[in-house]
Amino acid sequence: MPHSKIKSLLSTSPVSQEVTSKGWVRSNRTGKNVSFIALNDGSCLANLQIVADAQKFPKELLMSAQTGACISVTGKLVASTGSGQPVEIQADSIEILGASDPAVYPLQKKGHSLEFLREIAHLRFRTNTFGAVFRIRHSLAYAIHEFFHKRGFYYLHTPIITGSDCEGAGAMFRVTAMDLKNPLKTPNGDIDFAKDFFGKETYLTVSGQLEGELGALALSEIYTFGPTFRAENSNTTRHLSEFWMIEPEMAFYDLKDNMRLAEDFLKYLIQFVLDNNKEDLEFLNKMYDSTLIEKLRFVTQNNFRHLTYTEGMDIIQKSGKKFELQIQWGSDLQSEHERFLVEEHFKTPVILTDYPKDIKAFYMKQNEDGKTVRAMDILFPGIGEIIGGSQREENYEKLVNRIREMKIDEKNLGWYLDTRRFGTCVHSGFGLGFERLVLFATGMSNIRDVIPFPRAPKEAAF
RNA sequence: UCCUCGGUAGCUCAGUUGGUUAGAGCAGUAGACUGUUAAUCUAUUGGUCGCAGGUUCGAGUCCUGCCCGGGGAGCCA
DSSP: OOOOHHHHHHHSOOOEEEEEEEEEEEEEEEEEEEEEEEOSSSSSSSSSSEEEETTTSSSHHHHHHTOEEEEEEEEEEESSSSSSSEEEEEEEEEEEEEEOOTTSSSSSOOOOOOOHHHHHTTGGGGGGGHHHHHHHHHHHHHHHHHHHHHHHHHEEESSSEOOOOOOOSSSOOEEOOOOOOOOOTTTTTTBBBBGTSSSSOOOOOOOSSHHHHHHHHHHHHHEEEEEEEEOOOOOOTOOOOOEEEEEEEETOOHHHHHHHHHHHHHHHHHHHHHHOOOOHHHHHHTTTTTTHHHHEEEEEEEEEEEEEEEHHHHHHHHHHHOOOOOOOOOOOOOHHHHHHIIIIIIOOOOOEEEEEEEGSSBBBOTTTSSSSSEEEEEEEEEEEEEEEEEEEEEOHHHHHHHHHHHHHGGGGGGHHHHHHHHHHHOOOEEEEEHHHHHHHHOOOSOOOGGGSSSBTTBOOOO
Protein backbone atom coordinates (compact mmCIF):
# COMPACT_ATOMS: atom_id res chain seq x y z
CA MET A 1 0.00 0.00 0.00
CA PRO A 2 1.47 3.36 -1.01
CA HIS A 3 1.97 5.66 1.95
CA SER A 4 0.70 9.20 2.29
CA LYS A 5 2.58 12.24 3.48
CA ILE A 6 1.46 13.50 6.87
CA LYS A 7 0.83 16.95 5.45
CA SER A 8 -1.85 15.59 3.15
CA LEU A 9 -3.32 13.24 5.76
CA LEU A 10 -3.81 16.13 8.16
CA SER A 11 -5.84 18.00 5.58
CA THR A 12 -7.90 14.95 4.58
CA SER A 13 -11.41 14.73 5.92
CA PRO A 14 -11.80 11.62 8.05
CA VAL A 15 -13.97 9.12 6.22
CA SER A 16 -12.49 6.07 7.90
CA GLN A 17 -10.41 5.12 4.91
CA GLU A 18 -7.40 2.86 5.26
CA VAL A 19 -4.12 4.77 5.02
CA THR A 20 -0.42 4.11 5.56
CA SER A 21 1.95 6.62 7.08
CA LYS A 22 5.71 6.40 7.48
CA GLY A 23 7.90 8.62 9.57
CA TRP A 24 9.96 9.11 12.70
CA VAL A 25 8.58 8.91 16.21
CA ARG A 26 8.70 12.17 18.15
CA SER A 27 7.09 10.88 21.33
CA ASN A 28 5.37 7.78 22.60
CA ARG A 29 2.93 7.83 25.52
CA THR A 30 2.19 4.23 26.29
CA GLY A 31 -0.24 3.25 29.03
CA LYS A 32 -2.05 0.11 30.04
CA ASN A 33 -4.87 0.38 27.50
CA VAL A 34 -3.70 2.65 24.76
CA SER A 35 -0.56 4.14 23.18
CA PHE A 36 -0.28 7.55 21.58
CA ILE A 37 2.57 7.95 19.12
CA ALA A 38 3.43 11.34 17.63
CA LEU A 39 4.76 10.71 14.12
CA ASN A 40 6.58 13.21 11.91
CA ASP A 41 7.79 12.79 8.32
CA GLY A 42 9.06 16.30 7.69
CA SER A 43 6.31 17.14 5.21
CA CYS A 44 5.02 19.68 7.68
CA LEU A 45 5.60 20.91 11.20
CA ALA A 46 2.67 19.08 12.77
CA ASN A 47 2.84 15.48 13.92
CA LEU A 48 0.31 12.81 13.09
CA GLN A 49 -1.16 11.07 16.13
CA ILE A 50 -1.15 7.29 15.98
CA VAL A 51 -3.52 5.59 18.43
CA ALA A 52 -2.71 1.97 19.21
CA ASP A 53 -5.02 -0.20 21.28
CA ALA A 54 -2.89 -2.18 23.73
CA GLN A 55 -5.11 -5.23 23.19
CA LYS A 56 -4.09 -5.44 19.52
CA PHE A 57 -0.32 -5.12 19.83
CA PRO A 58 2.41 -6.83 21.82
CA LYS A 59 3.78 -4.53 24.47
CA GLU A 60 7.35 -4.92 23.19
CA LEU A 61 6.30 -3.53 19.82
CA LEU A 62 4.65 -0.48 21.36
CA MET A 63 7.60 0.09 23.66
CA SER A 64 10.11 -0.12 20.81
CA ALA A 65 8.38 2.61 18.82
CA GLN A 66 10.43 5.11 20.84
CA THR A 67 11.57 8.62 20.13
CA GLY A 68 13.78 8.50 17.04
CA ALA A 69 12.53 5.18 15.65
CA CYS A 70 11.29 4.99 12.07
CA ILE A 71 7.96 3.23 11.74
CA SER A 72 5.26 2.43 9.23
CA VAL A 73 1.66 2.48 10.39
CA THR A 74 -1.47 1.31 8.59
CA GLY A 75 -4.93 1.97 9.90
CA LYS A 76 -8.09 4.00 9.62
CA LEU A 77 -7.90 7.77 9.38
CA VAL A 78 -10.58 9.01 11.76
CA ALA A 79 -11.62 12.23 13.46
CA SER A 80 -9.67 12.69 16.66
CA THR A 81 -11.55 12.71 19.93
CA GLY A 82 -8.61 14.53 21.51
CA SER A 83 -8.25 18.26 21.12
CA GLY A 84 -4.75 18.60 19.70
CA GLN A 85 -5.36 17.45 16.12
CA PRO A 86 -8.20 17.13 13.59
CA VAL A 87 -7.52 13.52 12.59
CA GLU A 88 -5.55 10.51 13.79
CA ILE A 89 -4.82 6.96 12.70
CA GLN A 90 -6.40 4.09 14.58
CA ALA A 91 -3.58 1.63 14.00
CA ASP A 92 -4.26 -1.82 12.58
CA SER A 93 -0.62 -2.65 12.00
CA ILE A 94 2.66 -1.10 13.08
CA GLU A 95 6.05 -2.02 11.68
CA ILE A 96 9.36 -0.87 13.11
CA LEU A 97 11.38 0.06 10.02
CA GLY A 98 14.37 1.30 11.97
CA ALA A 99 14.73 1.00 15.71
CA SER A 100 16.39 3.70 17.79
CA ASP A 101 17.80 3.09 21.26
CA PRO A 102 16.41 5.89 23.44
CA ALA A 103 19.26 5.53 25.91
CA VAL A 104 21.75 6.80 23.35
CA TYR A 105 19.62 8.75 20.83
CA PRO A 106 20.80 12.33 21.30
CA LEU A 107 17.47 14.04 20.64
CA GLN A 108 14.97 14.12 23.45
CA LYS A 109 11.34 15.04 23.53
CA LYS A 110 12.38 18.27 25.18
CA GLY A 111 13.85 21.27 23.48
CA HIS A 112 17.59 21.50 22.90
CA SER A 113 19.87 24.50 22.62
CA LEU A 114 20.82 25.57 19.11
CA GLU A 115 24.48 25.26 20.13
CA PHE A 116 24.03 21.61 21.06
CA LEU A 117 22.09 20.90 17.86
CA ARG A 118 24.89 22.50 15.82
CA GLU A 119 27.19 19.80 17.20
CA ILE A 120 24.83 17.08 15.99
CA ALA A 121 23.90 18.82 12.75
CA HIS A 122 23.41 15.43 11.09
CA LEU A 123 20.39 14.80 13.33
CA ARG A 124 19.02 18.30 13.79
CA PHE A 125 16.79 17.98 10.72
CA ARG A 126 14.55 15.89 12.96
CA THR A 127 13.62 18.82 15.16
CA ASN A 128 10.70 21.19 14.74
CA THR A 129 13.02 24.17 14.41
CA PHE A 130 15.24 22.79 11.66
CA GLY A 131 12.32 21.22 9.84
CA ALA A 132 10.75 24.67 9.70
CA VAL A 133 14.00 26.41 8.72
CA PHE A 134 14.77 24.02 5.87
CA ARG A 135 11.23 24.02 4.53
CA ILE A 136 11.43 27.81 4.38
CA ARG A 137 14.88 27.63 2.79
CA HIS A 138 13.41 25.41 0.09
CA SER A 139 10.52 27.80 -0.50
CA LEU A 140 12.89 30.71 -0.96
CA ALA A 141 15.07 28.79 -3.41
CA TYR A 142 12.01 27.78 -5.40
CA ALA A 143 10.60 31.30 -5.36
CA ILE A 144 13.88 32.71 -6.66
CA HIS A 145 13.67 30.59 -9.79
CA GLU A 146 9.97 31.35 -10.16
CA PHE A 147 10.50 35.10 -9.87
CA PHE A 148 13.21 35.23 -12.51
CA HIS A 149 11.57 32.76 -14.84
CA LYS A 150 8.36 34.81 -14.85
CA ARG A 151 10.38 37.87 -15.85
CA GLY A 152 12.25 36.17 -18.66
CA PHE A 153 15.60 35.85 -16.93
CA TYR A 154 17.79 32.87 -17.77
CA TYR A 155 19.49 30.78 -15.11
CA LEU A 156 23.17 30.83 -16.04
CA HIS A 157 25.68 28.49 -14.46
CA THR A 158 28.92 30.35 -13.88
CA PRO A 159 32.03 28.36 -13.01
CA ILE A 160 32.77 27.17 -9.50
CA ILE A 161 36.43 26.68 -10.32
CA THR A 162 37.85 29.88 -11.68
CA GLY A 163 41.16 31.05 -13.02
CA SER A 164 40.53 34.71 -12.38
CA ASP A 165 42.20 35.66 -9.13
CA CYS A 166 41.20 39.31 -9.36
CA GLU A 167 37.55 39.22 -8.51
CA GLY A 168 38.38 41.34 -5.53
CA ALA A 169 35.74 39.97 -3.22
CA GLY A 170 37.94 38.37 -0.63
CA ALA A 171 40.48 35.64 0.05
CA MET A 172 40.13 32.55 -2.10
CA PHE A 173 40.51 28.80 -1.65
CA ARG A 174 43.11 27.38 -3.98
CA VAL A 175 42.20 24.42 -6.19
CA THR A 176 44.99 22.04 -7.09
CA ALA A 177 45.57 18.41 -7.99
CA MET A 178 49.24 18.61 -7.11
CA ASP A 179 50.83 16.51 -4.40
CA LEU A 180 51.23 19.14 -1.70
CA LYS A 181 54.01 17.17 -0.03
CA ASN A 182 55.98 17.13 -3.24
CA PRO A 183 54.81 19.90 -5.61
CA LEU A 184 56.38 20.36 -8.99
CA LYS A 185 58.82 23.27 -9.07
CA THR A 186 60.17 25.56 -11.75
CA PRO A 187 63.97 25.81 -12.20
CA ASN A 188 64.07 28.79 -9.83
CA GLY A 189 62.21 26.94 -7.09
CA ASP A 190 58.68 28.36 -7.45
CA ILE A 191 55.72 26.04 -7.57
CA ASP A 192 55.10 25.24 -11.22
CA PHE A 193 51.39 25.76 -11.71
CA ALA A 194 51.81 25.30 -15.45
CA LYS A 195 52.15 21.62 -14.63
CA ASP A 196 49.09 21.59 -12.36
CA PHE A 197 45.77 20.10 -13.48
CA PHE A 198 44.47 23.19 -15.26
CA GLY A 199 47.88 24.42 -16.33
CA LYS A 200 47.46 27.55 -14.23
CA GLU A 201 46.54 28.72 -10.76
CA THR A 202 42.89 28.09 -9.99
CA TYR A 203 40.55 28.90 -7.12
CA LEU A 204 37.00 28.37 -5.92
CA THR A 205 34.81 31.23 -7.05
CA VAL A 206 34.07 34.17 -4.78
CA SER A 207 31.49 35.56 -7.20
CA GLY A 208 29.96 34.69 -10.55
CA GLN A 209 29.42 38.31 -11.43
CA LEU A 210 32.10 38.90 -14.03
CA GLU A 211 31.09 35.76 -15.91
CA GLY A 212 27.44 36.71 -15.38
CA GLU A 213 28.06 40.00 -17.18
CA LEU A 214 29.22 38.05 -20.24
CA GLY A 215 25.87 36.25 -20.27
CA ALA A 216 23.84 39.41 -19.75
CA LEU A 217 25.51 41.11 -22.71
CA ALA A 218 24.00 38.46 -24.95
CA LEU A 219 20.93 37.00 -23.23
CA SER A 220 19.89 40.40 -21.76
CA GLU A 221 18.78 39.20 -18.35
CA ILE A 222 20.41 36.35 -16.49
CA TYR A 223 20.87 35.20 -12.93
CA THR A 224 23.21 32.84 -11.18
CA PHE A 225 22.39 30.85 -8.06
CA GLY A 226 25.20 28.75 -6.78
CA PRO A 227 27.76 28.09 -4.10
CA THR A 228 30.34 30.74 -3.34
CA PHE A 229 33.52 30.40 -1.32
CA ARG A 230 35.42 32.87 0.81
CA ALA A 231 38.56 31.89 2.70
CA GLU A 232 38.26 34.81 5.12
CA ASN A 233 38.85 34.02 8.77
CA SER A 234 35.43 35.39 9.67
CA ASN A 235 33.85 34.22 12.87
CA THR A 236 30.48 35.89 13.04
CA THR A 237 26.80 35.04 13.03
CA ARG A 238 26.47 36.31 9.44
CA HIS A 239 29.45 34.79 7.59
CA LEU A 240 30.13 31.37 6.11
CA SER A 241 33.10 30.05 4.16
CA GLU A 242 30.71 28.32 1.76
CA PHE A 243 27.43 30.04 1.06
CA TRP A 244 24.93 30.39 -1.74
CA MET A 245 24.56 33.57 -3.70
CA ILE A 246 22.08 34.83 -6.26
CA GLU A 247 23.53 37.25 -8.79
CA PRO A 248 21.23 38.71 -11.44
CA GLU A 249 22.86 40.73 -14.21
CA MET A 250 20.82 42.81 -16.62
CA ALA A 251 21.64 44.56 -19.87
CA PHE A 252 20.02 47.99 -20.33
CA TYR A 253 19.40 48.48 -16.59
CA ASP A 254 20.74 51.58 -14.92
CA LEU A 255 21.12 51.85 -11.15
CA LYS A 256 17.48 52.88 -10.66
CA ASP A 257 16.23 49.86 -12.63
CA ASN A 258 18.59 47.70 -10.63
CA MET A 259 17.24 49.00 -7.32
CA ARG A 260 13.65 48.53 -8.42
CA LEU A 261 14.36 44.93 -9.40
CA ALA A 262 16.13 44.19 -6.12
CA GLU A 263 13.27 45.60 -4.06
CA ASP A 264 10.60 43.76 -6.07
CA PHE A 265 12.67 40.61 -5.77
CA LEU A 266 13.01 40.70 -1.99
CA LYS A 267 9.32 41.54 -1.54
CA TYR A 268 8.31 38.70 -3.83
CA LEU A 269 10.43 36.17 -1.95
CA ILE A 270 9.18 37.21 1.45
CA GLN A 271 5.58 37.28 0.30
CA PHE A 272 6.07 33.77 -1.09
CA VAL A 273 7.12 32.51 2.32
CA LEU A 274 4.24 34.33 4.03
CA ASP A 275 1.86 32.64 1.59
CA ASN A 276 3.37 29.16 1.67
CA ASN A 277 5.01 28.60 5.05
CA LYS A 278 2.43 29.97 7.45
CA GLU A 279 2.64 27.13 9.95
CA ASP A 280 6.45 27.17 10.05
CA LEU A 281 6.55 30.95 10.42
CA GLU A 282 4.07 30.84 13.27
CA PHE A 283 6.22 28.28 15.03
CA LEU A 284 9.39 30.35 14.62
CA ASN A 285 7.49 33.48 15.61
CA LYS A 286 6.43 31.78 18.82
CA MET A 287 9.75 30.17 19.68
CA TYR A 288 12.45 32.60 18.50
CA ASP A 289 11.26 36.02 17.40
CA SER A 290 7.84 37.29 18.37
CA THR A 291 8.09 40.08 15.79
CA LEU A 292 9.05 37.83 12.87
CA ILE A 293 5.77 37.78 10.94
CA GLU A 294 5.18 41.44 11.63
CA LYS A 295 8.66 42.24 10.26
CA LEU A 296 8.11 40.18 7.13
CA ARG A 297 4.76 41.85 6.47
CA PHE A 298 6.31 45.25 7.05
CA VAL A 299 8.93 44.60 4.39
CA THR A 300 6.37 43.52 1.81
CA GLN A 301 4.07 46.47 2.50
CA ASN A 302 6.45 49.41 2.70
CA ASN A 303 8.83 51.02 0.27
CA PHE A 304 12.50 50.77 1.09
CA ARG A 305 14.10 54.05 2.04
CA HIS A 306 16.44 55.34 -0.68
CA LEU A 307 19.30 57.67 0.13
CA THR A 308 22.82 58.36 -0.99
CA TYR A 309 25.89 57.52 1.01
CA THR A 310 26.49 61.26 1.43
CA GLU A 311 22.99 61.80 2.86
CA GLY A 312 23.43 58.81 5.14
CA MET A 313 26.74 60.14 6.39
CA ASP A 314 25.06 63.49 7.10
CA ILE A 315 22.34 61.85 9.19
CA ILE A 316 24.92 59.86 11.15
CA GLN A 317 27.07 62.89 11.87
CA LYS A 318 24.14 65.11 12.83
CA SER A 319 22.50 62.43 14.99
CA GLY A 320 24.51 63.42 18.05
CA LYS A 321 24.76 59.74 18.85
CA LYS A 322 28.04 58.46 20.29
CA PHE A 323 29.59 55.74 18.13
CA GLU A 324 32.57 53.56 18.90
CA LEU A 325 34.21 54.74 15.73
CA GLN A 326 34.00 58.28 14.40
CA ILE A 327 33.64 58.34 10.62
CA GLN A 328 33.76 60.99 7.94
CA TRP A 329 32.98 61.22 4.24
CA GLY A 330 35.15 58.67 2.49
CA SER A 331 35.21 56.05 5.20
CA ASP A 332 33.17 52.90 4.99
CA LEU A 333 30.16 52.67 7.26
CA GLN A 334 30.67 50.36 10.24
CA SER A 335 28.06 47.91 11.45
CA GLU A 336 27.02 50.29 14.20
CA HIS A 337 26.30 53.07 11.68
CA GLU A 338 24.33 50.81 9.36
CA ARG A 339 22.33 49.52 12.30
CA PHE A 340 21.65 53.06 13.46
CA LEU A 341 20.24 54.05 10.07
CA VAL A 342 18.14 50.92 9.59
CA GLU A 343 17.05 50.00 13.10
CA GLU A 344 16.88 53.38 14.85
CA HIS A 345 16.61 56.24 12.41
CA PHE A 346 14.42 54.95 9.55
CA LYS A 347 13.16 51.68 11.05
CA THR A 348 12.81 50.25 7.55
CA PRO A 349 15.07 48.56 4.98
CA VAL A 350 17.40 51.14 3.44
CA ILE A 351 19.06 51.32 0.02
CA LEU A 352 22.25 53.32 0.19
CA THR A 353 23.66 54.50 -3.13
CA ASP A 354 26.52 56.44 -4.67
CA TYR A 355 29.40 55.41 -2.43
CA PRO A 356 32.89 56.93 -2.64
CA LYS A 357 34.71 55.14 -5.44
CA ASP A 358 37.72 54.34 -3.30
CA ILE A 359 35.82 51.98 -1.03
CA LYS A 360 34.13 50.10 -3.89
CA ALA A 361 35.12 47.66 -6.62
CA PHE A 362 36.83 48.59 -9.91
CA TYR A 363 33.90 47.61 -12.15
CA MET A 364 31.38 50.06 -10.74
CA LYS A 365 30.04 52.86 -12.95
CA GLN A 366 31.75 56.14 -12.19
CA ASN A 367 29.57 59.16 -11.54
CA GLU A 368 30.15 62.53 -13.18
CA ASP A 369 31.34 64.05 -9.88
CA GLY A 370 34.55 61.99 -10.19
CA LYS A 371 34.24 60.95 -6.55
CA THR A 372 31.43 58.41 -6.33
CA VAL A 373 30.23 55.29 -8.10
CA ARG A 374 26.74 53.98 -8.84
CA ALA A 375 26.75 51.37 -6.14
CA MET A 376 23.85 50.28 -4.00
CA ASP A 377 23.74 48.33 -0.76
CA ILE A 378 20.47 47.13 0.71
CA LEU A 379 20.56 47.08 4.49
CA PHE A 380 18.13 44.99 6.51
CA PRO A 381 17.39 45.17 10.22
CA GLY A 382 19.32 42.58 12.19
CA ILE A 383 21.18 41.38 9.10
CA GLY A 384 23.06 44.37 7.78
CA GLU A 385 24.02 44.18 4.13
CA ILE A 386 21.78 41.65 2.42
CA ILE A 387 22.37 42.87 -1.14
CA GLY A 388 25.31 44.61 -2.73
CA GLY A 389 25.16 45.75 -6.33
CA SER A 390 25.92 48.44 -8.85
CA GLN A 391 25.60 49.73 -12.32
CA ARG A 392 28.70 48.50 -14.15
CA GLU A 393 31.22 50.71 -15.90
CA GLU A 394 30.48 50.04 -19.57
CA ASN A 395 32.99 52.55 -20.98
CA TYR A 396 36.15 50.76 -22.05
CA GLU A 397 38.55 53.65 -21.45
CA LYS A 398 37.18 54.52 -18.03
CA LEU A 399 37.19 50.89 -16.97
CA VAL A 400 40.77 50.31 -18.07
CA ASN A 401 41.89 53.49 -16.36
CA ARG A 402 40.25 52.42 -13.14
CA ILE A 403 41.86 48.98 -13.34
CA ARG A 404 45.27 50.64 -13.73
CA GLU A 405 44.60 53.13 -10.93
CA MET A 406 43.77 50.27 -8.61
CA LYS A 407 46.84 48.33 -9.77
CA ILE A 408 44.84 45.31 -10.86
CA ASP A 409 46.56 43.00 -13.33
CA GLU A 410 44.60 43.62 -16.55
CA LYS A 411 46.27 40.76 -18.42
CA ASN A 412 43.84 38.29 -16.88
CA LEU A 413 40.82 40.48 -17.62
CA GLY A 414 40.97 40.59 -21.41
CA TRP A 415 37.88 38.41 -21.74
CA TYR A 416 35.97 40.76 -19.41
CA LEU A 417 37.13 43.91 -21.21
CA ASP A 418 36.04 42.42 -24.54
CA THR A 419 32.42 43.04 -23.56
CA ARG A 420 33.28 46.76 -23.48
CA ARG A 421 35.14 46.57 -26.78
CA PHE A 422 32.41 44.78 -28.70
CA GLY A 423 28.86 46.06 -28.35
CA THR A 424 29.03 47.44 -24.85
CA CYS A 425 25.91 48.76 -23.15
CA VAL A 426 24.56 50.10 -19.89
CA HIS A 427 24.09 47.19 -17.50
CA SER A 428 23.69 46.45 -13.82
CA GLY A 429 23.43 43.66 -11.31
CA PHE A 430 23.57 42.71 -7.68
CA GLY A 431 24.38 39.85 -5.33
CA LEU A 432 22.01 38.51 -2.71
CA GLY A 433 23.41 36.38 0.08
CA PHE A 434 20.99 33.48 0.20
CA GLU A 435 21.64 32.49 3.82
CA ARG A 436 21.23 36.09 4.96
CA LEU A 437 17.83 36.08 3.32
CA VAL A 438 16.95 32.79 5.03
CA LEU A 439 18.17 34.28 8.30
CA PHE A 440 15.81 37.22 7.91
CA ALA A 441 12.88 35.08 6.77
CA THR A 442 13.17 32.62 9.64
CA GLY A 443 14.08 34.97 12.49
CA MET A 444 17.06 32.78 13.35
CA SER A 445 20.10 34.64 14.62
CA ASN A 446 23.09 32.51 13.59
CA ILE A 447 23.76 31.89 9.88
CA ARG A 448 25.09 28.42 10.73
CA ASP A 449 21.55 27.46 11.66
CA VAL A 450 20.05 28.19 8.23
CA ILE A 451 22.39 26.08 6.06
CA PRO A 452 22.30 22.28 6.34
CA PHE A 453 26.04 21.74 6.60
CA PRO A 454 27.83 24.91 7.65
CA ARG A 455 31.40 25.54 6.54
CA ALA A 456 33.30 28.07 8.59
CA PRO A 457 36.85 28.42 9.91
CA LYS A 458 37.70 25.15 11.72
CA GLU A 459 34.32 23.71 10.82
CA ALA A 460 33.81 21.25 7.96
CA ALA A 461 32.03 18.28 9.51
CA PHE A 462 30.25 15.72 7.32
C1' U B 1 42.53 37.67 13.68
C1' C B 2 41.04 40.95 17.97
C1' C B 3 37.66 41.89 22.32
C1' U B 4 34.43 39.50 25.74
C1' C B 5 31.72 35.63 28.34
C1' G B 6 31.68 30.58 29.17
C1' G B 7 33.12 24.82 29.51
C1' U B 8 30.31 20.67 36.20
C1' A B 9 25.72 13.85 34.57
C1' G B 10 23.10 12.35 27.80
C1' C B 11 20.67 17.72 27.85
C1' U B 12 19.83 22.57 30.66
C1' C B 13 22.03 24.45 34.86
C1' A B 14 23.25 25.38 40.58
C1' G B 15 27.65 24.78 43.45
C1' U B 16 28.84 30.41 49.24
C1' U B 17 35.23 33.75 51.65
C1' G B 18 39.31 27.27 48.65
C1' G B 19 37.27 22.62 53.33
C1' U B 20 35.51 16.46 54.13
C1' U B 21 30.93 11.42 50.55
C1' A B 22 29.64 17.31 43.90
C1' G B 23 23.52 18.70 43.54
C1' A B 24 18.65 19.79 40.82
C1' G B 25 15.23 19.50 36.67
C1' C B 26 14.66 16.89 32.24
C1' A B 27 16.15 12.39 29.46
C1' G B 28 17.20 6.99 30.39
C1' U B 29 15.74 2.55 33.37
C1' A B 30 11.82 -0.08 36.63
C1' G B 31 6.86 0.30 38.17
C1' A B 32 1.94 2.73 38.62
C1' C B 33 -1.81 5.41 36.16
C1' U B 34 -4.19 7.75 32.04
C1' G B 35 -8.18 9.48 25.18
C1' U B 36 -2.88 11.19 26.12
C1' U B 37 -0.75 16.09 23.83
C1' A B 38 7.10 18.27 25.74
C1' A B 39 1.17 13.54 29.86
C1' U B 40 1.33 12.65 35.24
C1' C B 41 3.08 10.06 39.89
C1' U B 42 6.84 6.88 42.65
C1' A B 43 11.65 4.79 42.72
C1' U B 44 16.40 4.67 40.43
C1' U B 45 21.16 4.35 37.25
C1' G B 46 24.51 8.06 35.81
C1' G B 47 30.08 12.77 36.90
C1' U B 48 38.48 11.87 35.50
C1' C B 49 34.09 19.21 37.26
C1' G B 50 37.35 20.80 28.94
C1' C B 51 42.96 19.35 28.86
C1' A B 52 48.00 20.05 30.99
C1' G B 53 50.84 22.24 34.57
C1' G B 54 51.23 25.28 39.12
C1' U B 55 49.96 27.50 44.24
C1' U B 56 48.04 25.09 48.85
C1' C B 57 47.65 20.73 54.43
C1' G B 58 43.45 20.76 50.93
C1' A B 59 41.26 23.09 44.19
C1' G B 60 34.91 22.35 40.66
C1' U B 61 36.48 27.08 43.21
C1' C B 62 42.91 30.63 42.82
C1' C B 63 47.17 31.25 38.84
C1' U B 64 49.50 30.08 33.79
C1' G B 65 49.22 27.80 29.00
C1' C B 66 46.37 25.20 25.47
C1' C B 67 41.68 23.27 23.29
C1' C B 68 36.48 23.97 22.40
C1' G B 69 31.83 26.91 22.34
C1' G B 70 28.58 31.62 22.62
C1' G B 71 28.29 36.92 21.68
C1' G B 72 30.63 41.38 19.60
C1' A B 73 34.32 43.72 15.96
C1' G B 74 36.87 43.54 11.19
C1' C B 75 36.44 41.33 6.08
C1' C B 76 31.72 40.86 3.20
C1' A B 77 26.76 38.37 0.90
